[in-house]
Amino acid sequence: MYLSVIIFILAATMYMITKLTPIVHDICKKNNFDHHTCHIINKIIRYIISMLGISIVLQNIGIQISMLIAAFGVTGIVLSYGLKDIVANFIASILILGYKHIKINDYIKIKDWEGRVIDINLRYTTLQTNEMTIFIPNIILYTQTVGVSQQHK
DSSP states (O other), X not given: OHHHHHHHHHHHHHHHHHHHHHHXXXXXXXXXXXXXXXXXXXXXXXXXXXXXXXXXXXXXXXXXXXXXXXXXXXXHHHHHHHTHHHHHHHHHHHHHHHHOXXXXXXXXXXXXXXXXXXXXXXXXXXXXXXXXXXXXXXXXXXXXXXEEESOOX
């Protein structure tokens, strides 16, 4: 009996994820979000739905979710101090993607680096120069002065 309930809940979770992905994509398109932002929003929604499905499964097999949430909360506080740079880069990336001051294919200059932006992810931004590829942590892009141009001469 438990196995059939677990399989049903997991199947329903996967079904919801597959049905919501095109809806989120359409909403992103209507609001003129770029592909990268839409991809990140889709990932966040998939993670939230997956976590809800897993928590429902755990409750159905008798595991108390409240104790797990409390344990994860304490663990999160401890880890957040140790991972503060990663968290800072994550938040800076959300702000960079949200404000859209820097976009893919922009030519930027920051500190001693300059080049064309080829990727912006949740930890760093990738610049391509004539000689090399440079990975700049997003917190630097968010806190330092950045020169941006649409085209490089």
